[in-house]
Amino acid sequence: METQKNYFCSDMGVMLGRSMRHIFRSMDTILTVTVTPIVMMLLFVYVFGGAIQTGTDNYVNYLLPGSLLIAIASGISYTAYRLFLDMQRGIFERFHSMPIARSAALWGHVLTSLVSNAMSVTVIIIVALLMGFRSQAGVLEWLAVAGILALVTLALTWVAAIAGLSAKSIDGATGFSYPIIFLPFISSAFVPTESMPKVVRAFAENQPATSIVESIRALLYGQPVGNDLWIALAWCVGIMIVAYLIAMQVYKQRA
Amino acid sequence: MNSNQNKAIQVNGLQKAYKKLQVLKGVDFEVEKGSIFALLGSNGAGKTTIIKILTTLLKKDVGTASVNGFDVATRPGLVRQSISLTGQFAAVDEVLTGRENLIMIAKLRHLENPRQVADELLNRFSLADAADRRVVTYSGGMSRRLDIAMSLVGKPQLIFLDEPTTGLDPEGRIEVWKTVKALAANGTTVFLTTQYLEEAEQLADQIAILHEGKIIANGTLADLKKLFPPAKVEYIEKQPTLEEIFLAIIGKKEEK
Ligand SMILES: Nc1ncnc2c1ncn2[C@@H]1O[C@H](COP(=O)(O)OP(=O)(O)O)[C@@H](O)[C@H]1O
Ligand SMILES: [Mg+2]
Numbered sequence: 001m002e003t004q005k006n007y008f009c010s011d012m013g014v015m016l017g018r019s020m021r022h023i024f025r026s027m028d029t030i031l032t033v034t035v036t037p038i039v040m041m042l043l044f045v046y047v048f049g050g051a052i053q054t055g056t057d058n059y060v061n062y063l064l065p066g067s068l069l070i071a072i073a074s075g076i077s078y079t080a081y082r083l084f085l086d087m088q089r090g091i092f093e094r095f096h097s098m099p100i101a102r103s104a105a106l107w108g109h110v111l112t113s114l115v116s117n118a119m120s121v122t123v124i125i126i127v128a129l130l131m132g133f134r135s136q137a138g139v140l141e142w143l144a145v146a147g148i149l150a151l152v153t154l155a156l157t158w159v160a161a162i163a164g165l166s167a168k169s170i171d172g173a174t175g176f177s178y179p180i181i182f183l184p185f186i187s188s189a190f191v192p193t194e195s196m197p198k199v200v201r202a203f204a205e206n207q208p209a210t211s212i213v214e215s216i217r218a219l220l221y222g223q224p225v226g227n228d229l230w231i232a233l234a235w236c237v238g239i240m241i242v243a244y245l246i247a248m249q250v251y252k253q254r255a
Numbered sequence: 256m257n258s259n260q261n262k263a264i265q266v267n268g269l270q271k272a273y274k275k276l277q278v279l280k281g282v283d284f285e286v287e288k289g290s291i292f293a294l295l296g297s298n299g300a301g302k303t304t305i306i307k308i309l310t311t312l313l314k315k316d317v318g319t320a321s322v323n324g325f326d327v328a329t330r331p332g333l334v335r336q337s338i339s340l341t342g343q344f345a346a347v348d349e350v351l352t353g354r355e356n357l358i359m360i361a362k363l364r365h366l367e368n369p370r371q372v373a374d375e376l377l378n379r380f381s382l383a384d385a386a387d388r389r390v391v392t393y394s395g396g397m398s399r400r401l402d403i404a405m406s407l408v409g410k411p412q413l414i415f416l417d418e419p420t421t422g423l424d425p426e427g428r429i430e431v432w433k434t435v436k437a438l439a440a441n442g443t444t445v446f447l448t449t450q451y452l453e454e455a456e457q458l459a460d461q462i463a464i465l466h467e468g469k470i471i472a473n474g475t476l477a478d479l480k481k482l483f484p485p486a487k488v489e490y491i492e493k494q495p496t497l498e499e500i501f502l503a504i505i506g507k508k509e510e511k
Contacts, residue, residue, distance in 0.1 A: 096312055098339075
């Protein structure tokens with residue numbers, strides 16, 4: 001611990017620089033991440049849209065928040081993937097045998113995850129705009145939406161970190177994300193929960209995706225936010241803290 | 256604290272187990288400053304385990320180990336400032352270019368002129384032409400050279416090389432050998448592990464053999480040769496080995 005503290009910020013800067021190069025040299029991963037949610041939006045709007053009653057006249061508006069969640073959920077599987085490769089290839093060992101803060105290497109991945117997910121979210125919003133998405137939200141509301149999405153990303157990134165750090169194979173590192181990608185489907189992301197059978201509905205209304213989707217919707221379309229926002233925040237912060245603690249424990253043991 | 260100023264490494268009664276598997280069963284050795292020390296052992300003998308303990312990546316169970324006079328358990332920060340590790344698997348970032356890799360490490364070592372440091376090492380390791388190519392396009396030998404170059408950033412007093420030539424072709428192996436010799440000529444202490452007796456013979460001032468958790472022999476090449484029964488003298492025609500032939504052909508091409 002001798003003189004390491006003073007350099008933490010500059011070390012993090014170096015790690016961020018490394019991350020940005022990784023992101024910009026693999027733009028295809030951003031596209032891969034956005035393809036599924038975009039195809040989903042197209043399918044739902046132009047194929048099933050007529051048959052689904054959501055009570056809104058603009059179905060793209062209704063779908064956007066859920067689509068963003070799906071993008072983030074698939075985005076973080078790349079975080080796990082990159083982390084897994086770094087563990088395999090020995091670059092972490094090099095960092096750890098150097099006089100730098102041990103956690104700098106891990107935080108570099110967290111920053112990468114935030115930046116790359118912000119990029120895929122932006123791509124999807126642009127596509128949605130082209131499909132007719134409109135919002136009356138002002139700067140404050142948009143900032144709040146960005147804040148929620150950042151928090152969701154952070155929470156899921158730490159879940160991804162557990163997978164990436166403890167996996168024994170690439171499939172193991174990325175497989176964890178499938179159930180997370182699936183969560184928005186059993187939520188109010190695509191259809192109102194009132195239309196679901198009782199048991200499914202009970203699940204849908206009490207899982208994090210629904211409250212997150214509802215809060216973003218409320219912020220974007222000028223409805224009262226209500227309790228959903230607090231429930232969403234509680235979920236995100238709760239998941240983040242638990243996942244962070246577990247990930248750090250695994251990191252200590254394995255890396 | 257410095258019980259002996261001339262020792263780069265002192266290891267006493269070192270033990271380490273992974274759960275039930277007792278890998279190190281009381282290892283003792285010392286490495287002189289400025290020498291090349293080879294730890295020889297077969298696959299799974301525990302060479303990497305020793306390196307990980309000495310480079311503060313892994314905690315020992317029993318015994319003491321100090322590096323440049325600093326105890327690895329109680330002063331890991333100071334140990335890390337005076338060493339550098341080239342692990343068994345190339346620790347390079349394949350997405351970055353060779354130059355970017357070196358600059359990154361120079362920045363993490365908080366050096367004044369990262370670019371200049373990188374340029375110097377690229378020249379010294381004949382990587383200047385490939386400097387701005389991504390490492391993923393490098394050959395095995397080039398990656399390994401970059402890997403070692405990255406370990407030299409900041410001129411550490413002691414460098415650990417874990418099986419630096421495993422997986423390299425004969426040509427790449429010779430390149431690494433040259434590098435190691437040049438390092439030692441500059442006064443750097445080199446600790447390397449290898450599975451090949453020949454490599455230890457070629458490079459090391461001192462060789463220790465790790466077998467079943469203990470150092471079973473330790474000394475100069477001459478010392479070790481005394482341990483073996485004297486060779487019987489027989490007259491046979493010595494055929495060049497495949498490796499020698501290969502190198503002769505490559506050598507002619509390289510002389511330009
Ligand atoms: N993290 C680990 N967990 C359990 N066993 C391990 C671990 N690392 C190494 N081993 C085992 O310890 C022994 C020594 O490993 P290692 O030090 O890597 O040997 P070497 O580098 O000489 O090939 C091997 O049998 C190996 O399988
Ligand atoms: Mg090994």
